[in-house]
Amino acid sequence: MFLSKQTKNNVTYLYLIESSYDKELHQRRxxxxxxxxAYDVFAKNHPEELKKLEEEYGSKxxxxxxxxxxxxxxxxHIGEPEKLNEAIGxxxxxxxxxxxLRKIWDEDLLMSRHFAYLKQRxxxxxxxxxxxxxxxxxxxxxxNPCSYLRGLELSPRFLGDPMDNVSTDDVYxxxxxxxEHKEQILRHINSRVDVMIKREHSLIFYDCTxxxxxxPYNDAYWYKRKALRILRRMLRKEVPEYAALTESELNxxxxxxxxxxxxxxxxxxxxxxxxxxxxxxxxxxxxLPLVSIALIxxxxxxxxxxxxxxxxxxxxxxxxxxxxxxxEKYQIKSAVVVADSGLNSTSNLLMLMDEGLGFxxxxxxxxxxxxxxxxxxxxxxxxxxxxxxxxxTGIKYKIIDFKTRTVNFTDKNNKTKxxxxxxxxxxxxxxxxxxxxLANLEAMLIQAQSAVKSKAEITHQFSGWKxxxxxxxxxxxxxxxxxxxxxxxxxxxxxxxxxDTKAEVKKKARKLIAVGLNDKLIEKRKKCAGFAGxxxxxxxxxxxxxxxxxxxxxxxxxxxxxxxxxxxxKDLEIRxxxxxxxxxxxxHVFICVIALIILRLIQKTVxxxxxxLSLDEIKDVLKNSQVQxxxxxxxxxxxxxxxxxxxxxxxxxxxxxxxxxxxQFISEDKIMTLLGLPVIKSVSTMKDIRNxxxxxxxxxSCYQKEQCNQMNQEKIN
Numbered sequence: 001m002f003l004s005k006q007t008k009n010n011v012t013y014l015y016l017i018e019s020s021y022d023k024e025l026h027q028r029r030x031x032x033x034x035x036x037x038a039y040d041v042f043a044k045n046h047p048e049e050l051k052k053l054e055e056e057y058g059s060k061x062x063x064x065x066x067x068x069x070x071x072x073x074x075x076x077h078i079g080e081p082e083k084l085n086e087a088i089g090x091x092x093x094x095x096x097x098x099x100x101l102r103k104i105w106d107e108d109l110l111m112s113r114h115f116a117y118l119k120q121r122x123x124x125x126x127x128x129x130x131x132x133x134x135x136x137x138x139x140x141x142x143x144n145p146c147s148y149l150r151g152l153e154l155s156p157r158f159l160g161d162p163m164d165n166v167s168t169d170d171v172y173x174x175x176x177x178x179x180e181h182k183e184q185i186l187r188h189i190n191s192r193v194d195v196m197i198k199r200e201h202s203l204i205f206y207d208c209t210x211x212x213x214x215x216p217y218n219d220a221y222w223y224k225r226k227a228l229r230i231l232r233r234m235l236r237k238e239v240p241e242y243a244a245l246t247e248s249e250l251n252x253x254x255x256x257x258x259x260x261x262x263x264x265x266x267x268x269x270x271x272x273x274x275x276x277x278x279x280x281x282x283x284x285x286x287x288l289p290l291v292s293i294a295l296i297x298x299x300x301x302x303x304x305x306x307x308x309x310x311x312x313x314x315x316x317x318x319x320x321x322x323x324x325x326x327x328e329k330y331q332i333k334s335a336v337v338v339a340d341s342g343l344n345s346t347s348n349l350l351m352l353m354d355e356g357l358g359f360x361x362x363x364x365x366x367x368x369x370x371x372x373x374x375x376x377x378x379x380x381x382x383x384x385x386x387x388x389x390x391x392x393t394g395i396k397y398k399i400i401d402f403k404t405r406t407v408n409f410t411d412k413n414n415k416t417k418x419x420x421x422x423x424x425x426x427x428x429x430x431x432x433x434x435x436x437x438l439a440n441l442e443a444m445l446i447q448a449q450s451a452v453k454s455k456a457e458i459t460h461q462f463s464g465w466k467x468x469x470x471x472x473x474x475x476x477x478x479x480x481x482x483x484x485x486x487x488x489x490x491x492x493x494x495x496x497x498x499x500d501t502k503a504e505v506k507k508k509a510r511k512l513i514a515v516g517l518n519d520k521l522i523e524k525r526k527k528c529a530g531f532a533g534x535x536x537x538x539x540x541x542x543x544x545x546x547x548x549x550x551x552x553x554x555x556x557x558x559x560x561x562x563x564x565x566x567x568x569x570k571d572l573e574i575r576x577x578x579x580x581x582x583x584x585x586x587x588h589v590f591i592c593v594i595a596l597i598i599l600r601l602i603q604k605t606v607x608x609x610x611x612x613l614s615l616d617e618i619k620d621v622l623k624n625s626q627v628q629x630x631x632x633x634x635x636x637x638x639x640x641x642x643x644x645x646x647x648x649x650x651x652x653x654x655x656x657x658x659x660x661x662x663x664q665f666i667s668e669d670k671i672m673t674l675l676g677l678p679v680i681k682s683v684s685t686m687k688d689i690r691n692x693x694x695x696x697x698x699x700x701s702c703y704q705k706e707q708c709n710q711m712n713q714e715k716i717n
Contacts, residue, residue: 001018003015005039016032016034017030095159098136099160100675101142104601104675107676108601110192111131111135118185138595138598148168148578149578152168156701156703174587176584179584187330201332203299204326205299206323207565208343209293211291211576212285212288213289213580214578215289218277223271226271228251276310292318293306293308293309293589308589316343319339320348323352327355332357338359339361346421349423361534362532364532368528368533373528379396383396398427399427400427404420406418426533426534427531430530433531437530443465448466459512470515534551572592572596618671627641627684628642631708638683677692
């Protein structure tokens with residue numbers, strides 16, 4: 001309790017206030033214990049009582065500070081190592097990165113306020129704190145990515161145990177909540193980012209990837225198992241004699257019944273489309289089910305939006321839905337969509353123009369028509385590409401008119417007609433790229449020539465160096481001999497075999513042998529070496545004409561989205577996914593996207609101070625942001641600030657200036673200063689940390705206290 005003076009209508013009143021923290025509502029509440037009326041009147045009529053109240057309640061804060069300082073002074077003046085060792089017990093490392101990130105979370109992105117707003121508007125508000133759970137796991141993705149169960153187990157290693165009293169059910173419900181409110185939350189985040197960095201959605205970078213699950217079975221398999229289980233339960237209730245049948249016997253009954261098979265199909269239809277499906281994995285994991293992720297970022301490499309599709313959907317088909325949804329959500333009227341060659345299809349280009357958007361899409365030189373290869377790859381017709389500052393890039397370019405093939409296209413008004421897209425094709429040539437392409441070709445030709453010389457058997461004919469080998473199908477005599485012997489021994493059993501089955505046996509007895517090289521393909525690869533293409537068209541509503549320098553730079557910036565995928569896969573460990581249902585998967589990807597947005601915002605802030613640090617270096621700083629917790633018997637615990645020693649530059653070429661910048665960045669706590677946070681003192685208390693990070697509550701959890709006391713007791717024994 002404490003004394004408080006409050007002025008109303010130019011009159012100052014005196015109150016005795018009691019303050020408490022409501023754990024359910026996560027806010028501090030104040031209650032008036034007693035009102036003493038007008039301060040002047042009370043001081044005049046009851047001076048002794050006022051003096052007594054001020055001594056008891058008014059100076060309580062000062063007394064507490066004196067007690068705290070005295071305990072710290074006594075602690076450091078114990079002198080003898082044995083007594084110090086007895087007093088300190090053990091030191092417990094505690095992460096504080098979640099407190100650092102809360103500055104961006106609460107003050108810049110206003111996430112806690114937005115989640116409170118969503119909770120207030122909900123008819124069925126959730127009981128758990130979505131904001132705290134989302135922030136903690138986004139932080140965990142940055143410093144120590146792991147499964148959600150493991151993340152809960154690691155919570156006591158963070159100062160204040162942020163996931164205390166949070167269950168695994170709460171975490172997975174939180175993922176469902178994030179999935180359900182994805183559009184509202186992302187719209188809020190983007191509005192805040194627009195204010196922070198003054199960005200315009202004039203350039204939109206789009207790309208797709210896929211992520212795998214550590215299970216051999218896809219959702220089509222699991223959906224059917226679940227549907228059969230539901231149908232078996234229904235049939236056993238409706239038909240008593242089915243209760244005695246085993247699962248396999250009842251499955252055969254369902255399979256042989258048209259009525260039951262139709263009922264099974266109805267159940268499967270109600271379960272929706274399978275999500276985790278086998279498809280073309282970019283990480284060569286064709287044995288595992290996938291989901292496809294479409295990511296859209298801005299020119300600052302900050303994610304704007306994402307969509308998730310079934311793993312067996314093609315990238316080209318998902319682009320239409322993603323771009324149209326983005327345009328509608330953020331009211332984008334004129335922008336250029338930049339994408340790689342995997343999304344280059346006539347239907348996608350027509351869709352972008354139909355939506356009023358321009359495009360800059362990569363086109364592989366190997367996909368150039370013969371007419372383009374014969375007519376437009378002469379370097380004498382190319383121009384040197386120069387930057388806006390007048391610096392030569394070493395790249396040559398040429399721009400020609402281009403027309404895509406004709407396809408059936410359905411516009412946004414659902415009208416279908418045959419159309420093609422006229423645009424520009426910018427052909428670029430790089431000597432370094434040519435040297436790299438020819439070196440790769442030469443390495444593959446060595447393998448191909450070796451295979452031809454040894455007449456090696458060829459499998460997967462169109463993969464790698466094997467695409468340059470011409471093959472001949474020959475009979476495998478050993479297989480034929482074995483097949484004939486087997487057929488002779490079991491002639492009676494084989495009399496009923498169909499002609500298709502016999503043809504299949506015959507086909508298996510043949511193999512492909514390398515007999516020569518594909519000279520036409522080799523010549524084509526040599527001619528296209530060093531060349532690349534970009535299809536481009538300005539937005540239909542724009543009169544602006546883009547320069548070759550801008551076009552080249554625009555496409556080269558597409559590497560940023562590839563970097564985003566690399567970060568989410570390698571650093572944030574978006575895969576393998578340890579969740580199963582669609583909403584959990586979407587919530588998991590959303591957590592990773594939020595973590596990437598936070599990292600990009602920190603990087604943007606750091607770079608504004610001329611500190612060019614990579615995301616890996618920022619992650620390392622956050623991971624090493626720790627304090628050592630010293631638990632003292634019957635006294636407030638102390639927190640000792642730690643500092644990781646800067647890493648060495650072990651490159652052969654030394655950059656002393658860069659080394660100094662990095663060391664200063666780490667040693668001077670600039671990351672906290674740049675984020676607007678005061679530097680942590682060498683020795684602090686929990687109250688100091690609360691005040692520094694503007695937290696209403698931050699205490700050791702019961703679990704932390706129990707474990708620390710137990711380990712200290714073990715040390716004494």
